[in-house]
Amino acid sequence: MNVKLFSSGLKGKIVFVGGIDTGIGKSYATGHLAARLMQQGLRVITFKPVQTGCNGFSDDLALHRRIQGIAPLPEDLAGETCPYLFPYPCSPHLAARIAGEHIDSGLIARHAEALAARYDLVLVEGAGGLAVPLNGQDTTLDLLEREGWPLVLLTSGRLGSINHTLLSLEACQTRNIPVAMLIYNRFPASDPLIEADTAAYLQQRLRQDFPQAVFEEMGEIPLG
Secondary structure, eight states, rough: OOOOHHHOOOSSSSEEESSSSSSHHHHHHEEEEEEEHHHOOEEEEOOOOOOEEESSSHHHHHHHHHTTTOOOOOOHHHTTOOEEEESSOOOHHHHHHHHTTTOOOHHHHHHHHHHHHTSEEEEEEEEEEEEBBBSSSOOHHHHHHHHHHOOEEEESSSTHHHHHHHHHHHHHHHHHHHEEEEEOOOSSOOOOHHHHHHHHHHHHHHHHHHHEEEEEEEEEOOOO
């Protein structure tokens, strides 16, 4: 994955990594982006605001650190890189309600800003798709619109992904959310005809509607 063009075009120190759906490859992409940017000399930290379906330590952060080849950071051990961790494997708003908690999107932003004050770049990995609710009022899209963080969007060549990708991009366009990169995940391999056509079609739409965005392909990386 070539991230030089992506990194040179950033307009801020906080970048959000989201997907068209759950299980699209966000965790692996976030870890690999962090590792590649570290190789370019940037001080990078990943941030998982909400993790559901695990206890004690964020599974996604653990994966990021393994891919980066580093031990858990002091910020990880202090809970700064995952302020909301819930055991029930479901949408953030429901997992929080089951745990008797409330997800404060303002607190998420403050945590990201605090990390950005110490690092060159913060990669924020979302949960599920872009319209996932964080609480009774806010979705991830609301957070992105308010904060103006550039978006790295994960998609794939599986059947149905064109629809999900276009809906996600249209939501970004409507809400003036900057799209920095579209990552096309080719793992696992699917129908080669559909894969090739989907990639060509999405590149054409990206040039048309988000000419500043970078299109990158990601292969041989499991979903997560």
